[in-house]
Amino acid sequence: MVTVGAAADEELLLALLNTTRMVGGAPTDRLAEPDGAAAWLREQQWDGLPQDIELLRSTRDTLQSLVRGGFGAGSGMSGLAPAVKGVSYRARLADDGIDWELVTPPANALVARAVLAWSELQQSAPGRLRACQNTAECTRFLIDHSKSNSARWCSMAACGNRMKARRHYQRQKSALSNDLTTAGTTPQ
Ligand SMILES: [Zn+2]
Known part of the structure; x- marks a missing residue:
């Protein structure tokens, strides 16, 4: 059964957002080259089908700007459309009722999970996903699960x-x- 917004998908979302980093004062992108992207996918224990790296990058960029700048009309949210194209849930009979199975086209399976996790966080815990406040040196993001909601650093x-x-x-x-x-x- 697929649980939307499961902890694993939050980690995947955060890992995707954090593929751009400052290293020695210079911005880097782990998804810029096919080799780097393949290594990153292995780190996520993504043993699924080959992913559309271009789509990974563009979806990440859209999510980063939505998290930094908020969303709504004119926020560029339409940039997420390709990530969820063809995505649906399929109902299956289980022992204790109905299970919902996430169904995605193979090439956007990973981005779809990340976008669904982002959407779930937006609705259930708005503001908890945010940019690290060390903005001069760091471009990473964090998800604050603390009770006080006061985390400021990645x-x-x-x-x-x-x-x-x-x-x-x-x-x-x-x-x-x-x-x-x-x-x-x-x-x-
Ligand atoms: Zn940081």
């Missing part, structure tokens, strides 16, 4: 500590420059 290790260190440095620097200004203007 990870504390990667961005949280760096941002804290930078704020500490800036506080020290401005305290130092205040001292210098005070020293300079204090009558002797």
Whole structure:
């Protein structure tokens, strides 16, 4: 049985959004080359049929801009249409009732799951999927499952500590420059 918005599909969605990263200050795209895309698919344990990489990239780009900029009229949401083309659910009799099986054309099986997970999150937990706030150095996304809904970084290790260190440095620097200004203007 396929459960829409299952944890596995949320991870897949997040992994897809995070295929673009800053490495050494430069933007990179793991789906840019066929070899990189194939390696990424293996990491997702995607042993299904070969995926349409062009569609993976364009769907990812659309999802990234929807998550960053919100959606509605003129948001470019129509860019998701190819990912869900031909997608349906098939009812099947099970021991305890009806199971719904996701049916997709082979080449867009992965993007369809990612888009369905995004849609499910939008409806059940709006705002929980968002961009890392270390926007100067990081282009990653996070899904906040915390009770307080206060997560700001893709990870504390990667961005949280760096941002804290930078704020500490800036506080020290401005305290130092205040001292210098005070020293300079204090009558002797
Ligand atoms: Zn980050």
